Amino acid sequence: MKGTLSSFVRSTPKKPKYEVSAERSRHPTYPFPVPELPASFAKQLDYSPAEEGKAMKGNDLDIIYYQPYIRTSIADGMFDFFRQELFFYRVQYKIHRGGISRDISTPRFTTVFGVDDTSRFSDTRELVDAKTGRKIENSRYKCTPLPLPQCLDILRRVTEATTGETFNFALVNYYADGNDSITYHSDDERFLGPNPVIASFTFGARRDFYMKHKEKNVPQVKLQLGSGDMLLMKGTTQSKWLHSVPKRAGAEAARGRINITFRKAMVRGGTENYYQYNVGTGGVYRWDDSAKRMVPWSQGGEEPGPKAETLA
Numbered sequence: 001m002k003g004t005l006s007s008f009v010r011s012t013p014k015k016p017k018y019e020v021s022a023e024r025s026r027h028p029t030y031p032f033p034v035p036e037l038p039a040s041f042a043k044q045l046d047y048s049p050a051e052e053g054k055a056m057k058g059n060d061l062d063i064i065y066y067q068p069y070i071r072t073s074i075a076d077g078m079f080d081f082f083r084q085e086l087f088f089y090r091v092q093y094k095i096h097r098g099g100i101s102r103d104i105s106t107p108r109f110t111t112v113f114g115v116d117d118t119s120r121f122s123d124t125r126e127l128v129d130a131k132t133g134r135k136i137e138n139s140r141y142k143c144t145p146l147p148l149p150q151c152l153d154i155l156r157r158v159t160e161a162t163t164g165e166t167f168n169f170a171l172v173n174y175y176a177d178g179n180d181s182i183t184y185h186s187d188d189e190r191f192l193g194p195n196p197v198i199a200s201f202t203f204g205a206r207r208d209f210y211m212k213h214k215e216k217n218v219p220q221v222k223l224q225l226g227s228g229d230m231l232l233m234k235g236t237t238q239s240k241w242l243h244s245v246p247k248r249a250g251a252e253a254a255r256g257r258i259n260i261t262f263r264k265a266m267v268r269g270g271t272e273n274y275y276q277y278n279v280g281t282g283g284v285y286r287w288d289d290s291a292k293r294m295v296p297w298s299q300g301g302e303e304p305g306p307k308a309e310t311l312a
């Protein structure tokens, strides 16, 4: 017999900490339907922001920190919901530098929804040209843009109402534990236009979020983003500063963290870039609440349950 006893013993999945809605967001581009945001969460979202944002300005930094934005009573439930109900990817890609190509594995799970401002999803959720409203030709994108599911669209609308900004993309990061991270970078791609506004949500584990100036020798800004917090980055924050979520040891990071950023891409290059680096070409992953980890998901086939494993 292969394997140890423990590999056959699966804990019964805990009851979800939220009411799974019977209503689901469906789309031909989704690997599986996504339940709508539980009504109890949606109701509580109306009270956002839970706290007034604190503006931090100076040395080219321009941020507003809502601590929290989402009521503490629902933030961890929303973490469970997003982790359980969304599909994720673990993207691998090659970088070419100085004639040498290197394989990169993104150190976190990612997923993305949305399309840049030259296109939009119609009322029937067909991809159409933003100006003419005509169905767009298949050759416009190399990738397949996905519309935001209802659960993310609700959060997007609330965020738009608070900030007075508009967003057409939701990028999702899942940091399974303290080994998952994002290295210092800035989100100042040309396709976002000058001085882009990015709203960044945390659900689940509290993680350090470090910011440092690209050139000036000024103090770093160190935040600890907790469940329900929202960091609004604007002005010259992206052009002048870098940010990161470093690797961390310990039990807190091991709870797992979901980060959701809302952004606005102006042109097609943004759509191509976001799907290339957040979906990629590999398989779909889904949270397995018995195994307590992301597992490869396959069409039509559930993961083998305890019975199948015992018989093997």
Ligand SMILES: O=C(O)CCC(=O)C(=O)O
Binding pocket: 171, 173, 182, 187, 200, 209, 225, 243, 245, 259, 261
């Ligand atoms: O997880 C975070 O708080 C930051 C994520 C981030 O910087 C990004 O996705 O560009």
Ligand SMILES: [Fe+2]
Binding pocket: 185, 186, 187, 243
């Ligand atoms: Fe970023």
